[in-house]
Amino acid sequence: MLLTVLTKYTEKHLNRQHGVQEEEALPSQVLFLQYVIQTLEDDFQVTLRRRFLQKSIAKSVLSCDQHFSNVRNVIEWLVNAVKLSFSDVTEDHLGTAVLPVTDLRRNRVQSVVCLLQRMLSIAVEVDKSPTLSSNKIADIMFPIFLSIPKRSQRETLFNSLESSLLRAKVITIMFDHSCESMPSQPLPLSLAKILYFLKHSTLLLEYQASSGDWQRWDEMLHLLCLLFLSYQRILTEHLRTAVTERINLIIQEVKPQQTQHDDISTQDVELHLNAFCNRVTQLQGEVLPPTLQRRISVLRTLLNMAKSQNRSASVHEEHPPS
Structure with missing residues (x-):
């Protein structure tokens, strides 16, 4: 019942806008959406504490295993809201511009984006396998992401994603899609895979500015940094584990599970960064602009920081304090 009402709301207010009356109604629409998400969230937390998520409202409406069509709807509403938040005018059902988009309206629509992202985050967590759920959602989001024309x-869309697991999966699919070649042995998400993407991927996205090629590389580095940060959070917060079991791992202070693919050296980092710089310089025929150099510096710092942390953790395990 709750999602049925929400579906009618979104079909009316997020797919197309209808002028002044809709402008005046938007605050109440946002409040209604807040009520829906808060109801889902409160029930989710209560049933989680009771270890009874299978009886939650979220399970009955946002389960990727049982009600994936509802999750598809949330994704569609989210993308429409993102596009609307950057639109200069609203349109009627025929696509005719009827009303300028004010800053206040844009802020309210961005609030809707955050609320819908919360729904997706719940959808990732409500079933037994967050990994499988994020994979299903990412498979739907990826082609939609490719169709979005503006950076x-x-x-x-990426920055508002609450689920690091989902963000990492969408970015990974995107880089897999744009890789010039695939490794002989498939790599799991890891520091080694991030380095592989750096050396072999080229974003296949649309750009509107004359500086599109530089924007492509800049966005690629930005997304690699996002992928790195998402991966670190997946490890440290045990996000691949079911939410009902995750709290026990946190209480027991279980260390993140590193793999052999996370064992990278400073030489590995520099080798792949240099390969990226050489590739971009050859393709562009120009030296790297300062903005791109700063992105490279940030990524280098992140990778070296992770390398140092992994090495410290290994030493601690081999020689625990007495």
Whole structure:
């Protein structure tokens, strides 16, 4: 019942806008959406504490195993809201511009984006396997992501994602799609895979500015940094584990599970960064601009920081304090 009402709301207010009356109604629409998400969230937390998520409202409406069509709807609403938040005018049902989009309206629509992202985050967590759920959602989001023409819209979609597991999966699929070649042995998400993407991927996205080629490489480095940060959070917060079991791992202070593919050296980092710089310089026929150099510096710092942390953790395990 709850999602049925929400579906009618979104079909009316997020797919197309209808002028002044809709402008005046937007605050109440946002409040209604807040009520829906808060109801889902409160029930989710209560049933989680009771270890009874299978009886939660979220399970009955946002389960990727049982009600994936509802999750598809949330994804569609989310993308429409992201596009609307960057639109200069609203349109009627025929696509005719009827009303300028004010800053206040844009802020309210961005609030809707955050609320819908919360729904997706719940959808990732409510079933037994967050990994499988995020994979299903990412498979739907990826082609939609490719169709988004503006970088600002893509960044809003990624930056507003609550689920690090889902963000990492969408970015991984995107880089897999744009790899010039695939490794002889498939790599799991790891530091080695991030380095592989750096050396072999080229984003296949649309750009509108004359500086599109530089924007492509800049966005690629930005997404690699996002992928790195998402991966680190997946490890440290045990996000691949079912939410009902995750709290026990945190209480017991279980260490993140590193793999052999996370064992990278400073030489590995520099080798792949240099390969990226050489590739971009050859393709562009120009030296790297300062903005791109700063992105490279940030990624180098992140990778070296992770390398140092992994090495410290290994030493601690081999020689625990007495």
